[in-house]
Amino acid sequence: MDRAVFDRMAEQDAEHWWYVARRRYLSALIERQVPMAPGARVLEVGCGTGHNLEMLGRFGHVDALELDAPARAIAERRLGRPIGAAPLPQLPGVPDRAYQLIALLDVLEHVEDGVGALRALREKLAADGRLLVAVPANPWMWSAHDVHHHHHRRYTAGALRREAAEAGLTVDHLSHFNSLLFPVAAAARIAGKITNKQTADDAMPSPPVNRLLAGIFGLERFVAGRVPLPFGVSIAAVMRAR
Numbered sequence: 001m002d003r004a005v006f007d008r009m010a011e012q013d014a015e016h017w018w019y020v021a022r023r024r025y026l027s028a029l030i031e032r033q034v035p036m037a038p039g040a041r042v043l044e045v046g047c048g049t050g051h052n053l054e055m056l057g058r059f060g061h062v063d064a065l066e067l068d069a070p071a072r073a074i075a076e077r078r079l080g081r082p083i084g085a086a087p088l089p090q091l092p093g094v095p096d097r098a099y100q101l102i103a104l105l106d107v108l109e110h111v112e113d114g115v116g117a118l119r120a121l122r123e124k125l126a127a128d129g130r131l132l133v134a135v136p137a138n139p140w141m142w143s144a145h146d147v148h149h150h151h152h153r154r155y156t157a158g159a160l161r162r163e164a165a166e167a168g169l170t171v172d173h174l175s176h177f178n179s180l181l182f183p184v185a186a187a188a189r190i191a192g193k194i195t196n197k198q199t200a201d202d203a204m205p206s207p208p209v210n211r212l213l214a215g216i217f218g219l220e221r222f223v224a225g226r227v228p229l230p231f232g233v234s235i236a237a238v239m240r241a242r
Contacts, residue, residue: 008202008203009048009049009051009071010049010071010074011204012202012204013048013049013051014051015204015210016202016204016210017205017210017211017212017213017214017217018178018202018213018217019051020214020218021178021213021214021217021218021220021221022134022177022178022217022234023051023052023055024218024221025177025178025217025218025220025221025224025236026052026055026103026105026132026134026224026236027055027058027221028221028222028224028225029132029173029224029225029236029238030059030101030132031225032224032225032226033130033172033173033225033238034059034100034101034130034132034238035100035128035130036059036060036100036101037100039060039061040059040060040061040100040101041060041061041063041098041099041100041101041126042056042057042059042060042061042062042063042099042100042101042102042103043062043063043064043065043094043098043099043101043102043103043124044056044062044063044064044065044102044103044104044105045064045065045088045102045103045104045107045121046065046066046067046088046104046105046106046107046110047064047065047066047072047075047083048066048068048071048075049071049074049075049078050064050066050071050074050075050076050077050078050079050083051078052103052105053075053078053079054078056101056103059101060100060101062079063083063084063099064079064083064084065083065084065085065086065091065094066083066084066085067085067087069085072085088107088111088116088117088120088121089111089113089116089117089119089120090120091120091121091124094124095124096123096124097123097124097125097126097127097129098124098126099124099125099126099129100125100126100128100129100130101129101130101131101132102121102124102125102129102130102131102132103132104117104121104131104132104133104134105132105133105134106134106135106136106234108133108135108155108163109135109136109146109151109152109153109154109155110149110150110151110152111152112152114152114153114163115163115166115167116167118131118133118163118164118166118167118169118239119166119167119168122167122168122169122241125240125241128240129240129241130172130238130239130240131169131238131239131240132236132237132238132239133160133164133236133237133238133239134177134234134235134236134237135154135155135160135234135235136151136154136155136233136234136235137154137155137156137157137176137231137232137233137234137235138154138156138186138233139153139154139155139156141154141185141186141189141233142154143189143192143193143197144192144197144198145189145202155235157174157176157235160174160235160237161174161237164237164239168241168242169239169240169241169242170239170240170241170242171237171238171239172238172239172240173225173228173236173237173238174228174235174236174237174238175224175225175227175228175229175232175235175236175237176228176229176230176231176232176233176234176235176236177220177224177229177232177233177234177235177236178217178220178232178233178234179220179229179231179232179233180216180217180219180220181213181216181217181233182231182232182233185233224236225238
């Protein structure tokens with residue numbers, strides 16, 4: 001990602017509606033779709049500034065990886081211990097068959113070889129482990145936002161299922177999310193294409209708008225892991241090794 005994107009993430013990730021509501025959705029999805037034993041080990045790959053670590057820590061002992069050094073330093077302060085910098089797909093030093101849950105949250109689209117990344121993570125799952133993947137949806141929504149975030153692609157549900165299958169993973173659950181706000185997001189992306197907008201659309205809105213958007217998106221936590229949604233800005237999937 002552009003340096004400015006990481007800087008905005010560090011400034012906003014505790015309060016920005018998208019981060020707040022996404023954590024609520026993903027937490028509910030884990031609770032309903034991922035079997036977690038006492039003392040489970042959790043790994044977040046590509047943790048950024050560490051804004052998901054507290055949420056993931058409710059499910060077990062969390063390890064994390066992040067390549068960007070300034071973002072990793074922020075995440076280490078939040079986690080209270082060192083965070084690794086092993087890259088995908090090699091993952092040097094990451095133990096095989098060790099993790100009950102691996103979270104890959106808006107990271108896969110940054111990796112050129114998506115299948116190779118998923119295949120490598122499959123080897124790190126414990127016997128009954130699950131891989132939680134979140135990716136941006138709808139290739140037609142490609143915009144300057146994706147360019148600034150250094151995305152290689154946006155996904156369809158079918159494309160994500162195909163990559164999982166090629167990597168030797170079974171998809172237990174797949175759903176779009178950020179669906180209630182999808183019409184607004186779609187209209188904004190279409191308008192951006194028409195006006196040739198060249199900036200990322202991740203600025204912090206005014207407090208009232210931020211609370212409203214967080215509340216609307218946050219409602220989706222009640223259906224997370226229960227009812228697959230057919231459209232949305234993002235896709236979440238829970239996978240396991242075959």
